[in-house]
Amino acid sequence: MISIKNVSYAYRGKEKVLNDVNLQLDMGKVYGLLGKNGIGKSTLLGLLSGLLFPGSGEILVGGNEPGKRQLSFFREIYYLPDNPDAPSISAKNYAKSFGKFYPDFNPDFFDECLAKFEVSPGQKLSNLSHGQLKKAMLAFALSTNVPYIFLDEPTNGLDITSRKNFNKLLAGMVQPFQCIVISSHQMLELNNLVDHIIILQDDKVLVNSSIEEIGHKLYFNIVKQLEGNDHLVYSENILLGYAIIQENRHHLSSPVNLEMLFNAAMEQPDYFASLFSGHKNIVHAV
Amino acid sequence: MPFSLSRILNLMRLHWNINRKIFTWMFIFLSLLIIGMLAFELVIEPSGYNQSRIQVILIASTIGICFLNIFIFKPLLQKEGASLLILPASLAEKALVAFIISYIIFPACCIITGMIIIKLTDLIYINYLGGITDTMIYDKFQYLVAPYLRFCMVFTLLIVFIRKYFYVKLGLGILVYMISTEIVDNGLARWIAGGKQPPGDSPRRHMDLPVKDLFVGDKNGLNKIQLQYNTHNGFHADETVWMPLNYMNIMIILFLLLLIFSFYIGYKRTQEQELTR
Numbered sequence: 055m056i057s058i059k060n061v062s063y064a065y066r067g068k069e070k071v072l073n074d075v076n077l078q079l080d081m082g083k084v085y086g087l088l089g090k091n092g093i094g095k096s097t098l099l100g101l102l103s104g105l106l107f108p109g110s111g112e113i114l115v116g117g118n119e120p121g122k123r124q125l126s127f128f129r130e131i132y133y134l135p136d137n138p139d140a141p142s143i144s145a146k147n148y149a150k151s152f153g154k155f156y157p158d159f160n161p162d163f164f165d166e167c168l169a170k171f172e173v174s175p176g177q178k179l180s181n182l183s184h185g186q187l188k189k190a191m192l193a194f195a196l197s198t199n200v201p202y203i204f205l206d207e208p209t210n211g212l213d214i215t216s217r218k219n220f221n222k223l224l225a226g227m228v229q230p231f232q233c234i235v236i237s238s239h240q241m242l243e244l245n246n247l248v249d250h251i252i253i254l255q256d257d258k259v260l261v262n263s264s265i266e267e268i269g270h271k272l273y274f275n276i277v278k279q280l281e282g283n284d285h286l287v288y289s290e291n292i293l294l295g296y297a298i299i300q301e302n303r304h305h306l307s308s309p310v311n312l313e314m315l316f317n318a319a320m321e322q323p324d325y326f327a328s329l330f331s332g333h334k335n336i337v338h339a340v
Numbered sequence: 341m342p343f344s345l346s347r348i349l350n351l352m353r354l355h356w357n358i359n360r361k362i363f364t365w366m367f368i369f370l371s372l373l374i375i376g377m378l379a380f381e382l383v384i385e386p387s388g389y390n391q392s393r394i395q396v397i398l399i400a401s402t403i404g405i406c407f408l409n410i411f412i413f414k415p416l417l418q419k420e421g422a423s424l425l426i427l428p429a430s431l432a433e434k435a436l437v438a439f440i441i442s443y444i445i446f447p448a449c450c451i452i453t454g455m456i457i458i459k460l461t462d463l464i465y466i467n468y469l470g471g472i473t474d475t476m477i478y479d480k481f482q483y484l485v486a487p488y489l490r491f492c493m494v495f496t497l498l499i500v501f502i503r504k505y506f507y508v509k510l511g512l513g514i515l516v517y518m519i520s521t522e523i524v525d526n527g528l529a530r531w532i533a534g535g536k537q538p539p540g541d542s543p544r545r546h547m548d549l550p551v552k553d554l555f556v557g558d559k560n561g562l563n564k565i566q567l568q569y570n571t572h573n574g575f576h577a578d579e580t581v582w583m584p585l586n587y588m589n590i591m592i593i594l595f596l597l598l599l600i601f602s603f604y605i606g607y608k609r610t611q612e613q614e615l616t617r
Contacts, residue, residue, distance in 0.1 A: 103426055128428035141358040151354040155347070155428045 055080055056102065056202070056233060061111030063097055071097045073257035074111070079250075081201070082230040086248035087237040088316050093254045095237040096136065099204045102235065103133035115202055129157065131202040136210060138191045140182065145190045146175040149197070158199035163227075167193030170219045185211040192220060196227055203234045209243045221247050241312035251312065253319050253326075260323055263330045265310050271329060273302040274311045287325070288318035343436075347429050351437040354427075367449065 056079035064070040071094040079085055089095045100106040101113055104120030104127060113120055118127035141148065145168060153159035168175050171189035179187055188211050195203055209217045225247060228234060238244055251268065253261040263271075277283055278295035285301035297311070299318050319326040356363075427434070 105425060123431060125428060125430045128426055131426065133426050142361055143357050147357060151350070151357050152427070154350045 055114075055116065056235075057112075057114045058102075059112045061101065061108045061113055063094075063101060063106065063109050065097075070109075070257050072101075072254075075257075075259055077252065077259060077262060079233055079235065081233050082228070083250050084224070084228055084234045084236065084248045085250045085252055086244040086312070087235055087252050087254070088241060088244075088312070089237075089239065089254035090320070091239060094257065095239075095254060096206050098254070099133060099206050099235065099237055102202075102204055103131055104128070105133070129155075130200055131204065132156075132195050132198045132200045133204040134191055134195045134206060134208060136207040138187065140179040140187050142178055142180040144176050144178055145173060145193070148179060148190070149194060152194065153197070156198040156200060160197045160199055164193055164197035167196055167223060170223060171216055183211075185213060185216065188212060189216055189220075196223055199229075201232050203232065205234070205236045207238055207240075208236060209238070209240065217243055241316050245310075245312050251315070253316060255320065255323055258327075260319055261315075261326050261330045267330075268310050268315065269302070269308065270305070271302055272310070272315070273300045273304075273306050274298075274308040274314060275300065288314065288321060290314060290317065343430070343433060348433055348437055351427075351429055351433060352441065355437060355441060 056077070058075055058077040058079075061072060061075045062070055063072045075098070087095050087098065097106060101108055102115060102120060104123045107121045115127065116130050118124060118130070120127060120131075143151070149159075149161060149164050153161060153164070165175065168190065171193060173182070173186055173190045173193065177186075179190060182190060188208070192205070192208055195205065195208075209220055212220065221243075224234070236244065236248060248265065250264045251261060252259060261268075272287065275283075275298050276292065276294060276296070277298055280286070280289055280296055280298070283298055283300060285303055286298060287301060288299040290297045297314055299314055302308075424434075
């Protein structure tokens with residue numbers, strides 16, 4: 055379990071990126087960390103990985119304090135940055151060299167992942183394109199079998215097939231003892247992959263809710279006209295008419311559209327903050 | 341366990357895998373530097389090169405090692421994006437491996453490379469070019485080892501103690517290097533000679549005695565090696581007194597302490613660098 059209590063962080067000489075953030079992340083789940091560019095997603099992952107120190111507050115990852123950078127902590131996490139470094143060695147050698155440090159590293163699964171991503175194991179990482187490198191590093195991340203995996207914009211630079219394969223591989227490999235946090239600003243990629251959403255805005259956590267809860271509270275629909283749709287929260291013009299979000303007062307079932315959810319949350323932060331903090335104070339928009 | 345031999349060995353292998361390109365280029369650079377300096381030496385002194393010039397060559401090579409090490413040590417700890425920084429090895433292991441590679445393995449390889457090149461040059465020069473040389477391989481080794489010790493001092497100052505201001509670091513580094521050259525070479529030579537400037541011959545040739553001989557000497561505070569150098573007659577057993585705090589011994593102990601301390605500070609600094617990068 056990951057516990058973040060009253061955590062604040064500011065880069066030297068700059069304003070706070072995160073301010074009094076509180077979160078609890080459970081095992082067996084895939085968390086989607088959403089937010090605009092520069093809002094603090096990577097910072098939060100850096101804090102969780104022990105690469106950054108919180109200015110105040112406490113972070114515990116599986117009982118370990120990341121800032122202490124203990125061996126027992128590093129054994130349990132894997133953090134894949136947005137721009138991983140590409141040493142001048144092959145993917146196979148990379149796995150050989152780095153895999154030894156992870157007790158449960160699965161070389162067969164690594165090979166399988168590389169094959170699915172169509173990355174040649176013998177090719178030097180430094181010679182790979184950004185997308186290819188990302189795939190090789192993702193294959194490694196998924197093969198470490200560590201309890202906590204933090205992926206920063208994992209599908210950034212991946213082609214459509216690779217994204218699909220990544221989603222498949224990730225969905226198939228998540229174990230009850232694992233907690234995966236994926237940061238992204240590309241919401242569509244996270245659809246059907248994550249089961250919990252965290253939206254950051256203005257140094258705060260705006261939404262922290264499971265997909266189930268979101269579906270329970272909000273109804274996503276496509277309509278030809280806006281008129282006649284009660285309890286409208288948000289709407290967007292689309293080719294067929296309007297994509298809308300309504301309050302789900304009739305307990306209807308609909309797939310959660312993360313992009314719409316994000317746009318709606320950005321447009322009405324107060325409403326979403328109150329809706330998902332349990333103090334619903336409905337502000338009718340549109 | 342904060343230290344595990346298998347992890348340390350794997351870390352070293354990992355560094356070799358990742359940084360071998362840097363290592364290779366540095367060796368090539370160093371070899372070229374030594375060859376170039378020797379070639380230059382042969383041009384300006386066709387009748388045979390002398391020790392002072394050889395010293396200049398080797399000190400120049402060692403300065404090369406010093407500065408190349410700066411470029412090695414930092415990447416060993418900080419490079420590779422997040423992958424090395426979050427690698428499941430303790431900070432002590434990472435710092436130790438970086439220390440071993442940059443302080444011991446790399447300089448040792450450089451010194452050996454330098455010695456081989458110089459020896460080969462000697463052989464070619466003496467056998468094929470008909471030249472003569474008054475230098476011995478032992479002296480060359482000394483000239484390389486002493487600057488290496490100095491390099492530890494400079495390196496510590498450059499990397500560990502001063503955080504910013506590159507040019508200030510560089511200036512101070514050169515200053516410390518010059519001062520330590522004076523201390524280690526001339527000072528040490530004088531101390532070995534019992535406070536007198538050694539006449540002609542290099543005093544370092546008289547240092548090939550067991551280490552324990554550094555800790556015994558006469559009542560005047562000169563140790564066995566110094567006495568041997570002074571008298572050229574060897575040392576008389578009845579004059580022996582235990583003298584662990586001889587000036588030269590203190591210097592040697594200081595060097596060792598400096599090495600240990602630099603590792604400790606390097607460790608702390610590394611931790612800080614990792615956390616505030």
